[in-house]
Amino acid sequence: MTPGQRELRRARAYLSRVAEPPAPALCELISDAGPVRAAQLVTAGQVSARVAAETAARRADDRAETDLSAVATLGGRLVIPEDAEWPAEAFTCFTTPGAQADDRWRAPVALWMRGAGRLDELAERAVAVVGARAATGYGEHVAAEFGYELAEGGFAVISGAAFGIDGAAHRGALAAEGSTVAVQACGLDRAYPAGHQRLLDRIAGSGAVISEYPPGGWPARHRFLVRNRLIAAFAAGTVVVEAGVRSGARRTAAAAAALGRVVMAVPGPVTSALSVGCHLLVREEQAVLVTRPAEVVEAVGRIGADLAPLLSVPRRCTDGLNPELLAVYEAMPARSPRHPEQLVRDSGVPLHRVRSALPLLELQGLVGCGTSGWHRVVPDGAL
Amino acid sequence: MTPGQRELRRARAYLSRVAEPPAPALCELISDAGPVRAAQLVTAGQVSARVAAETAARRADDRAETDLSAVATLGGRLVIPEDAEWPAEAFTCFTTPGAQADDRWRAPVALWMRGAGRLDELAERAVAVVGARAATGYGEHVAAEFGYELAEGGFAVISGAAFGIDGAAHRGALAAEGSTVAVQACGLDRAYPAGHQRLLDRIAGSGAVISEYPPGGWPARHRFLVRNRLIAAFAAGTVVVEAGVRSGARRTAAAAAALGRVVMAVPGPVTSALSVGCHLLVREEQAVLVTRPAEVVEAVGRIGADLAPLLSVPRRCTDGLNPELLAVYEAMPARSPRHPEQLVRDSGVPLHRVRSALPLLELQGLVGCGTSGWHRVVPDGAL
Numbered sequence: 001m002t003p004g005q006r007e008l009r010r011a012r013a014y015l016s017r018v019a020e021p022p023a024p025a026l027c028e029l030i031s032d033a034g035p036v037r038a039a040q041l042v043t044a045g046q047v048s049a050r051v052a053a054e055t056a057a058r059r060a061d062d063r064a065e066t067d068l069s070a071v072a073t074l075g076g077r078l079v080i081p082e083d084a085e086w087p088a089e090a091f092t093c094f095t096t097p098g099a100q101a102d103d104r105w106r107a108p109v110a111l112w113m114r115g116a117g118r119l120d121e122l123a124e125r126a127v128a129v130v131g132a133r134a135a136t137g138y139g140e141h142v143a144a145e146f147g148y149e150l151a152e153g154g155f156a157v158i159s160g161a162a163f164g165i166d167g168a169a170h171r172g173a174l175a176a177e178g179s180t181v182a183v184q185a186c187g188l189d190r191a192y193p194a195g196h197q198r199l200l201d202r203i204a205g206s207g208a209v210i211s212e213y214p215p216g217g218w219p220a221r222h223r224f225l226v227r228n229r230l231i232a233a234f235a236a237g238t239v240v241v242e243a244g245v246r247s248g249a250r251r252t253a254a255a256a257a258a259l260g261r262v263v264m265a266v267p268g269p270v271t272s273a274l275s276v277g278c279h280l281l282v283r284e285e286q287a288v289l290v291t292r293p294a295e296v297v298e299a300v301g302r303i304g305a306d307l308a309p310l311l312s313v314p315r316r317c318t319d320g321l322n323p324e325l326l327a328v329y330e331a332m333p334a335r336s337p338r339h340p341e342q343l344v345r346d347s348g349v350p351l352h353r354v355r356s357a358l359p360l361l362e363l364q365g366l367v368g369c370g371t372s373g374w375h376r377v378v379p380d381g382a383l
Numbered sequence: 384m385t386p387g388q389r390e391l392r393r394a395r396a397y398l399s400r401v402a403e404p405p406a407p408a409l410c411e412l413i414s415d416a417g418p419v420r421a422a423q424l425v426t427a428g429q430v431s432a433r434v435a436a437e438t439a440a441r442r443a444d445d446r447a448e449t450d451l452s453a454v455a456t457l458g459g460r461l462v463i464p465e466d467a468e469w470p471a472e473a474f475t476c477f478t479t480p481g482a483q484a485d486d487r488w489r490a491p492v493a494l495w496m497r498g499a500g501r502l503d504e505l506a507e508r509a510v511a512v513v514g515a516r517a518a519t520g521y522g523e524h525v526a527a528e529f530g531y532e533l534a535e536g537g538f539a540v541i542s543g544a545a546f547g548i549d550g551a552a553h554r555g556a557l558a559a560e561g562s563t564v565a566v567q568a569c570g571l572d573r574a575y576p577a578g579h580q581r582l583l584d585r586i587a588g589s590g591a592v593i594s595e596y597p598p599g600g601w602p603a604r605h606r607f608l609v610r611n612r613l614i615a616a617f618a619a620g621t622v623v624v625e626a627g628v629r630s631g632a633r634r635t636a637a638a639a640a641a642l643g644r645v646v647m648a649v650p651g652p653v654t655s656a657l658s659v660g661c662h663l664l665v666r667e668e669q670a671v672l673v674t675r676p677a678e679v680v681e682a683v684g685r686i687g688a689d690l691a692p693l694l695s696v697p698r699r700c701t702d703g704l705n706p707e708l709l710a711v712y713e714a715m716p717a718r719s720p721r722h723p724e725q726l727v728r729d730s731g732v733p734l735h736r737v738r739s740a741l742p743l744l745e746l747q748g749l750v751g752c753g754t755s756g757w758h759r760v761v762p763d764g765a766l
Contacts, residue, residue: 019731020710020730057728057734057737058727058728104706138654142653218729220714221709222706222713267651267653267658269651269652270525270649270651271521271524275650279674282665282672283671283673283674283678289650291653291662291666318604323487331603344440345440345441345444346603347440348437349403350436351439351440353436
């Protein structure tokens with residue numbers, strides 16, 4: 001790392017703590033003045049009233065070096081926009097004109113990260129799988145399946161490391177030995193939820209655990225809403241597996257839609273309160289209904305390259321028969337043979353056409369002719 | 384009944400047996416020449432080649448009187464287009480230009496009927512509930528609920544009296560002491576399925592069992608496809624509760640769509656093969672996803688009069704707080720009181736704004752001030 005790079009990283013570490021994300025005025029200042037100069041101006045209090053409102057409370061609190069060391073101790077690092085691995089493309093959605101996002105949303109100032117992966121590579125082919133914490137067995141099963149198959153298909157599975165759907169999706173991806181990324185709403189030195197400490201370590205080993213909050217940051221509720229925009233932005237599409245009528249997952253879905261991402265929802269029993277949010281998303285045309293990982297891949301994948309294989313449709317031996325041939329075939333009981341004259345009344349087909357229909361049905365291997373009349377060759381009793 | 388009415392009914396009884404529905408050429412002849420003259424021409428064989436193709440096999444078989452007596456013995460009757468109770472409005476869909484129906488489809492020549500109801504009244508406010516025979520417990524539960532609530536809401540519940548979803552929908556309507564109509568693909572003297580004999584009797588007692596097939600007609604498979612158009616036409620909308628990837632219910636749905644009716648599908652677990660058809664209907668935009676009877680009523684009901692009540696959304700005490708007030712509130716732990724200075728760092732809000740936020744939060748009853756600082760009034764631990 002050159003001294004210039006170290007200075008940049010130090011400045012962004014300071015800036016990532018000095019304001020509560022999203023901090024649109026600070027982001028504007030960084031963009032105008034550059035991070036090093038912006039950090040100097042903020043420290044000195046030589047900023048506009050808007051920037052001051054965002055930074056006044058913490059500007060004297062420069063812990064950049066401590067934070068960088070703390071994360072290094074965890075085996076992590078600070079990834080900054082000046083790095084080659086910065087997922088710049090994923091974050092263009094925050095500046096795309098017309099994206100109906102919260103007008104305070106901005107790309108993060110920097111990302112604290114633990115993980116083996118490279119952020120830009122992880123974001124290149126990524127799908128978010130999110131949902132309720134108090135998930136059902138059904139929901140966790142589906143999330144794990146989706147996580148597994150998407151990871152196996154080369155997608156990084158993005159989620160929030162919460163109990164329930166999030167955890168199941170991460171675990172599915174880990175089971176496939178694929179990549180998965182947890183976006184946290186607190187500092188990387190905290191495990192949230194605490195019960196997922198081991199899971200978070202495994203996620204870091206396979207992909208990345210990231211956060212825009214510096215070490216020590218605690219998971220206040222409003223941070224989850226802010227964090228959700230990063231999950232949505234990081235992935236090409238967001239799948240909601242289970243969600244109550246009011247839920248963080250629906251908010252992530254709204255964020256994804258606002259950022260121009262594909263939003264998908266997995267249906268479930270209408271008797272389950274945990275599927276109400278998914279069904280609402282579909283009914284309100286905010287999400288596409290998806291039932292299989294292949295449909296997710298089709299929705300977010302490269303056009304033409306990632307079409308979901310069609311469901312195999314069971315074929316019946318009578319497929320393709322015109323209505324008259326079908327009527328003659330149907331008029332023949334499964335067991336006892338019939339003469340053409342007997343088939344006339346039950347089929348409603350005139351005798352001369354019954355006579356021409358029978359050889360056609362025989363050619364198709366559906367009927368045969370014996371000494372006691374015509375009979376079905378393929379037994380087909382089910383109506 | 385006048386002699387003229389008796390003659391009309393006799394003619395239509397003959398015509399309802401002489402051709403296998405749908406018989407577009409015969410329908411055209413009846414429309415042109417009237418039913419009495421059409422019956423004479425068909426009997427005499429003085430018809431076009433197209434009509435002959437439809438009627439030649441059975442034209443000598445005049446059982447009109449026997450059929451009428453047989454149905455009278457069952458407590459039924461033949462309802463004909465010349466009757467006041469003919470559901471003419473329901474069947475206009477067969478002649479509406481632009482309806483993408485099978486071009487051979489026509490309104491029935493007449494309808495054999497057992498039942499206490501009047502057909503026109505039953506059709507006036509009717510919803511079809513259809514689905515798989517090999518339904519799951521979930522599907523039958525949902526069908527029964529929908530049948531019950533729709534019937535209670537004054538809708539006639541239309542279905543096909545099959546095992547599984549159909550039967551559950553009929554039973555739900557019967558449990559609500561509402562009206563329900565079974566459309567059969569065989570003569571009324573047969574119970575199909577045989578195990579539903581008692582159910583069919585109860586349906587006739589509450590609404591109607593109808594068929595376009597004369598007594599003795601047997602339920603050939605092609606007749607189910609033809610019958611499905613009547614279920615679809617009779618109802619303002621069709622709800623598919625469970626359906627495999629290939630199923631009669633999906634065909635009824637396609638028929639309903641072709642006839643300009645509202646098609647709805649109930650989602651289910653993606654792990655259930657019996658919900659695949661429903662999900663496909665939604666994914667292919669052939670059906671609206673519905674989760675509650677109220678949503679069905681909204682979709683088929685009178686505009687403005689039948690809106691589904693909104694789902695009640697749980698309210699949180701922090702609803703409506705702006706991000707800054709929320710950040711200050713969130714920065715306050717659930718238990719221990721805080722001084723404004725302590726709230727500055729965790730909320731990221733400058734001191735002077737924390738000081739103005741606290742009285743606002745107090746006005747909303749969210750926080751209070753004691754001797755040891757500010758504290759939350761409403762405990763709200765869940766994230």
